[in-house]
Structure formats: structure tokens, C-alpha cells
Amino acid sequence: MWTPDSFALDAIEMPQATDDTKPKTAYPEFTWDRIPLYMHVRKAKSFTAEEIRFLSKFPLITFEKANGHEDHDSVEAGTLIAARAVKEINPKATILYYRNVIVHYGGYAANKGLEDISGAMLHDDRGNTKLVRNRISAYDLSNSQLRDWWLNSCKIMTADASIDGIFIDGNIKALEPGYLRRQIGANKKEQTMDGYHLLMKQTREAIGPNKLMISNILRARFDDAGLEYLDYFDGSYLEGFFHNVGGVNYEEYVAKGIDAMQQAARQGKIIAFNAGFNTPENTSALGIDESHAKVNSDEAAREALIFPLAIFLICAEEHSYFRIHEGYSADEDDRWMRWLPEYDRPLGPPSGPATKVGFRYSRKFQHATVQVDIQKRTASIQWQDLES
Structure with missing residues (x-):
């Protein structure tokens, strides 16, 4: 049986060999039997x-x-230890290693x-490198040595058999023309955007066709x-879905997001749809980052579940997965493990x-x-008994 001390630290220094026989089409396990679920989590110590x-x-x-860096000295070590522990119980689980493409x-x-x-x-014109939220550095993606370093870190981790691919975050910051433009200047922003596109092409080559890029x-x-x-990618994670920006009204913004998710899902792309139980005001720079709010009870969580889950079900195809949560950290409490009764209901294709x-949508499942x-911001899910 797995325990937090089952793996020695020296066991993670050299990744296991990649299984080159794994086809690129070996996406995560999927079934319509129940709501297909996704997990996105971090914990500073061991799970x-x-x-x-x-x-x-x-x-x-x-x-x-x-993930795991306080107990295991690095995020890489903590991630591999957790991934191998999950695989020991469920070898079919598909596990992604997180890397941010711009935030250090x-x-x-x-x-x-x-x-x-x-x-x-x-850096800005005064040499300040703490540009992200005025406290974190950002990668210069126009620097070829930086890109090589970033690629190598992904290549090493995805060479391990317990890691099925990488989750690439920070894409919106890299591609949003206004993000950091004032601090670094228009020319450098253009150069970093060009560097991003080159890096994404290089990443697929670096990790090979048998590992996922989400x-x-x-x-x-x-x-x-x-x-x-x-x-560039095998699929997309979605957040900030209900935070309209750029002067577009709410229903038009959400409808555009629904259309994009439907198109991507129908193309066979993996969809990892994330939403909060509550949708607090988005106060981040340019409305890019998403904040989260707590819910006080399981009853409140079940009520808040309906609208985002209904949106997901309107869009879902094979290899679409759903997550609703109060944040990504597992450090404070066990609320991230909340399991709602709807997750056990039969769904069917x-x-x-x-x-x-x-702005009204409807869809039937078995x-x-x-x-x-979405104009009224209302939704309903009518579950049929198995006998009906």
C-alpha cells in the first residue's frame, strides 16, 4: 500500500524511460456513464x-x-512522487506536469x-524584473537560451512513465498584446509573442508525439x-469563462466561449472545463487571472453547481472533463475533495x-x-430515473 514515504528521493533523480509505443491517440480514459471529471490541484507537502x-x-x-516541494525539495520531485502513487492505484490515470510559459x-x-x-x-526601463503582479519575474521568450532551458525541463519530466504530458499555463499572458506592454515596450512584447509561437512548436518536438500538450x-x-x-495542442483547459472583457456583454461573451468549446470538442480536442462555485469580480490585470470564492455548505455547493455543469454538458464531447472548485490549493483544508451526489448519477451519452x-440552449442525454x-443566467438539469 502507498504511503507518503514509499518513494526514496533518489528514485526521482533519473526519469523512467518513455513508453514510445503509446500512440498519440491514447487520450485519457473516458465514459459517459457518469459526469466525466477533471482534477487540478497543488499541495506544498506530500499528499x-x-x-x-x-x-x-x-x-x-x-x-x-x-506541488510537494516542501517535503521533497522541488516541484519536480513532489510531482513525480504524487504521480507514481496515483498510478500505483490507477495505472489508467492520465497525469499532467504543470509549467507556466511566462511566469517564473x-x-x-x-x-x-x-x-x-x-x-x-x-525587465522595465529601470531594470526591474518583478513585473507580474509587481512581485514575480516573467520569462523573456525571445531569448533562445531561455527557451532551450524551458524545453529541457519539460523534456526531462515527460520522459518519466508516470507523466503523460504537460499542462502549459500563462498562454493568455503571453499572447495578450497589452500584457506587460507598458513595462517592456511594444517591440519587446512583439518579440516575446514571436518567441512563444516558436516555443510551442519546439515543445511538441522536444516531448515527442506520444505525450500530451494541454x-x-x-x-x-x-x-x-x-x-x-x-x-499546437491536444486540448485546452478553460477558466475565466464567465468573466466578460473588452466591452463585450456577458451573454455574447459566454455564447462565444460555448461555441469555441463545442468546436474544439467536436474536433476531438481534450477539454478540461473549470469553474468556481461562485464568480467573484475579476480584478486582475486586463481581466486575465481568475479568482475564486468559498461556499459555506454542501447544499450551497450543489445549488452553485447547476449553471456551470449545465454549460459543460451543453458543450461536452468524448474527452471532455469537468471540474468545479474553490481554488487549486489543498494546503488549507479538505474542501477540494468535496464529492457531490450529482457525480454518482447515471448520465449516459x-x-x-x-x-x-x-441565448437558450438545450440538450438531451440518456x-x-x-x-x-445565459441571458437570464439560469439553468436546469432534469435527471431521469433508470426505470424511465
Whole structure:
């Protein structure tokens, strides 16, 4: 049985060999039997045995930044230890290693290599490199040595058999023309955007065709809602779905996001749809980052579940997965392990795509009928008994 001390630290220094026979089409396990679920989590210390057993229930898991670094000296070590523990219980689980493409987070063993790279971080005209939220550095993606360093860190981790791919975050910041433009200047911003596109092409080559690339990329703020960038990736994580930006009204913004998610899902892309139980005001720079709010009870959580779950079901296709949460950290309490009764209800496959009339959507599944009105911000999910 797995315990937090089951793996010695020296066991993670050399990754296990990649299984080159794994086809690129070996996406996460999927079934319509129940709501297909996704997990996205981080914990500074080791996961307990109970937490590992809980995680093993999910077909698709991202171990976020800061994972396990306090107990195991690095994010890489903590991620591999957690991933191998989950795989020991559920070998079919698909596990993604988190890397941010622009924001420099601490705790990674790979960060030591940055000491040898001149000009690795972006800076303003005063030489200040703490540009992200005025406290964190950002990578200069126009620097070829920086890109090589970033690629190598991903290549090393995805060479391990317990890691099925990488989760690439920070794409919106890299691609949003206004992000950091004032601090670094228009020319440097253009150069970093060019560097981003080159890096994404290089990443696929570096990790090989048998490992997944999932990005945080679909967002209605883009001209084509991120679909214009999706060819780099096997799928997309979605957040900030209900935070309209750029002067677009709420229903038009959400409708554009629904359309993009439907198109991507129908193309066979993996969808990892994330939403909060509550949608607090988005106060981040340019409305890019998403904040989260707590719910006080399971009853409140079940009530808040309906609207985002209905949106997901309107869009879902094979290899679409759902997550609702109060934040990504597992450090404070066990609320991230909340399991709602709806997760155990039979769902069954859809009878076809959703229908749309104005801003109203509906869709039928074998055991559920879903209706959404995004203009009124209402939704219903009518679950049918197995006998009906």
C-alpha cells in the first residue's frame, strides 16, 4: 500500500524511460456513464494516502505548481512522487506536469539552470524584473537560451512513465498584446509573442508525439476564442469563462466561449472545463487571472453547481472533463475533495448536439435533460430515473 514515504528521493533523480509505443491517440480514459471529471490541484507537502486514493478516481489530473516541494525539495520531485502513487492505484490515470510559459515560479529544481542564462527575465526601463503582479519575474521568450532551458525541463519530466504530458499555463499572458506592454515596450512584447509561437512548436518536438500538450488557451477574449492557437495542442483547459472583457456583454461573451468549446470538442480536442462555485469580480490585470470564492455548505455547493455543469454538458464531447472548485490549493483544508451526489448519477451519452435559440440552449442525454439561458443566467438539469 502507498504511503507518503514509499518513494526514496533518489528514485526521482533519473526519469523512467518513455513508453514510445503509446500512440498519440491514447487520450485519457473516458465514459459517459457518469459526469466525466477533471482534477487540478497543488499541495506544498506530500499528499496523504487518503488523498492519493481520492485522486486516483479521476481520469485526468494536473499536479499544479508548488506541488510537494516542501517535503521533497522541488516541484519536480513532489510531482513525480504524487504521480507514481496515483498510478500505483490507477495505472489508467492520465497525469499532467504543470509549467507556466511566462511566469517564473519558485520551487523547481530546474530553476538553478537560469543562473547561467543572461537576460532570462523581462525587465522595465529601470531594470526591474518583478513585473507580474509587481512581485514575480516573467520569462523573456525571445531569448533562445531561455527557451532551450524551458524545453529541457519539460523534456526531462515527460520522459518519466508516470507523466503523460504537460499542462502549459500563462498562454493568455503571453499572447495578450497589452500584457506587460507598458513595462517592456511594444517591440519587446512583439518579440516575446514571436518567441512563444516558436516555443510551442519546439515543445511538441522536444516531448515527442506520444505525450500530451494541454494548454490554458481557449478564451472568448481572442478574435477566434483561442481556436486560432489550438493546433499546437491536444486540448485546452478553460477558466475565466464567465468573466466578460473588452466591452463585450456577458451573454455574447459566454455564447462565444460555448461555441469555441463545442468546436474544439467536436474536433476531438481534450477539454478540461473549470469553474468556481461562485464568480467573484475579476480584478486582475486586463481581466486575465481568475479568482475564486468559498461556499459555506454542501447544499450551497450543489445549488452553485447547476449553471456551470449545465454549460459543460451543453458543450461536452468524448474527452471532455469537468471540474468545479474553490481554488487549486489543498494546503488549507479538505474542501477540494468535496464529492457531490450529482457525480454518482447515471448520465449516459448525448442524443446529439445541443440546440440553440437565441441565448437558450438545450440538450438531451440518456439520463438527463439540460437547459441553459445565459441571458437570464439560469439553468436546469432534469435527471431521469433508470426505470424511465
